Amino acid sequence: MTIENVTIAGAGTLGSQIAFQSALCGHQVRIWNPHPERAERRLEALRPFYKRDVHLTDEQFDEALARIISITNDWEQSFQDADLVIEAVPESLEVKEEFYHHLAEVLPPAALIASNSSTFVPSQLVKFVDRPEKFLHLHFANHIWQFNTAEIVGNAQTKPEVIDAVVAFAKSIKMLPIVLKKEQPGYIMNSLSVPFLNAALGLWVKGVADPMTIDKDWMNSTGSPMGPFMSMDMIGLRTVWAIYNAHADDPASQAIAAKIKEMVDQGHYGIEAGQGFYTYPHPAFEDPDFLKG
Known part of the structure; x- marks a missing residue:
């Protein structure tokens, strides 16, 4: 179970960071966002931070941006070839339920789903997804290029190989994977x-x-x-x-x-x-x- 193509759903503060970090580390990335132009601005706003903290040149930053192959609100285009979807839509149960309802209509059967939710636990969101065995939480801290922890926790039905695949993905984008043995509001x-x-x-x-x-x-x-x-x-x-x-x-x-x-x-x-x-x-x-x- 290899993760190469990643779709980030929701390009707010953390979503944009996850997208860019994934692209920087060699993944092919798509972004789904209701307002694509806002996602583009948030990505560009990361440039000075990566230049200062990671010492990227403008050329290196642009090379990573080029691996973000689409930024759109089109559902089929955004999720058509995803191996992993990282959901980072607003922290509202109603918003997340609606998102997962639409996602089930377009997501390939083999794709994994991870929520970056800070306030909800897997047992609250798993009821909205169509593949509980392939669903888990993958939580990042803001400024992930510096504070590079990825907290990972599944639900009662998550397959062990899904956890393993997401751990490998986290390592591939230079995160330290922290796997929780049970869900906990706020993680660690x-x-x-x-x-x-x-x-x-x-x-x-x-x-x-x-x-x-x-x-x-x-x-x-x-x-x-x-x-x-x-x-x-x-x-x-x-x-x-x-x-x-x-x-x-x-x-x-x-x-x-x-x-x-x-x-x-x-x-x-x-x-x-x-x-x-x-x-x-x-x-x-x-x-x-x-x-x-």
């Missing part, structure tokens, strides 16, 4: 990081301190190279909001979700937007004296 990474981020957001929403002060305190006290609000800008506040909104079942969480939603509605959703808790491309934390004052 978010299960560990969300309580930390929640504490920081709670301090901010309650007015205890502003985000920059909280970041400075954490970094100075622990020696960490990054504060929680710097981290959330990197993750993207739309993703942070989706996680909190899905589980905002108490007044404190609801207040946090509402506060983040205000920022997202203002277009302040992180590095990609040029504004989040910090202003980019030259955020305050890049000042050599950031922790001195």
Whole structure:
């Protein structure tokens, strides 16, 4: 079971990164996105990051882009030859159910399906797919070229050889595959990081301190190279909001979700937007004296 042709469904922040990283590592990639022009812009927005962090030349970046052979909202063209579909559509059960309903009509029988969902577990989504034995979750962190973990977990019917094939695919795009033995909301990474981020957001929403002060305190006290609000800008506040909104079942969480939603509605959703808790491309934390004052 070899994965060569990959279709990324949904080219938002993570979908575009998965698509480009897969193409960079030699896979033939198609992108399905309701608005193709937005996908093209998001791919191009990755250029400065790959030039800075991976040291790609413009020529190398363009060579990888050329392996993304189609960017379209046409269902048949997008999925016609896929060995693996990675679903990265918005974090809504209704949106995902509709997507998988249409996918079943066009996807080749042998193709595997992986969801990149951050907020749902396999048992919630498997009921929407037409091939539960070939369905699993494949979860990436934002800025996958740096934070290259791929968390993998199947459902009760996923065949072992499907897990093996996706592990091999993850390695082929320079990820570290982490296979979970059972499903867990938030996987491992978010299960560990969300309580930390929640504490920081709670301090901010309650007015205890502003985000920059909280970041400075954490970094100075622990020696960490990054504060929680710097981290959330990197993750993207739309993703942070989706996680909190899905589980905002108490007044404190609801207040946090509402506060983040205000920022997202203002277009302040992180590095990609040029504004989040910090202003980019030259955020305050890049000042050599950031922790001195």
